Amino acid sequence: MDNPILNKIGTVFIPVSNIEKARDWYCDILGLKASGEVQFGHLYVITMDGTGIVLDSKIYSEDKVFKTPVFHFNTNNIEKAYHYMKNKDVNLITEIEYNHYFNFKDPDGNILMICEC
Template identity: 80%
Template sequence: MRNPILKQIGTVFIPVSNIEKARDWYCDILGLNTDREIQFGHLYVIPMEGTGIVLDSRIYSEERVFRTPAFHFNTENIDEAFRFMSNKGVNLITDIENNHYFNFKDPDGNILMICRC
């Protein structure tokens, strides 16, 4: 029997408290326009290459924020990415570790990672 489950991740849902503020913050750090529609009053689909990200204010609670990174954003230049995020005033919670990655928090306290690919 053929396995019907694909070896792919479709979308990661991120719990956010305010969908408009989260949309603006994520689009700012990713260099995207905020011209997509908020769906159903609580979902914002961030246009990504590969695995998608959906911001969801309906699933938000302090207990549901990511306490460890569930995924990482890729970068080709970890030093440049670190400076960029620092200059944006992002809450950086680690320095660059092993010349490979660093962790930061979004405005809701979700811990995320940027990793050199």
């Protein structure tokens, strides 16, 4: 029997408390223009190269924020990425670890990661 499930992740849902503020924050750190509309009053789709991101205020609660990174953003230069985020006053929760990655929090407390690929 052929497997109908693709070996590919389509999108990652991130719980956020305020969809407009989250949209603006994520678009800012990713260097994207906040375009498109909030869908159904609680979803904002960020089109990425590869797996996408959906910000979702309907699934948010303080106990549902990511306590550990469930994915990472890629970079070609971890030092430059670290200083970029630091200059944007992002809540950095680790230094650069093993010359390879660092963790930070979004405004809702989700722990995220940037990793040099």
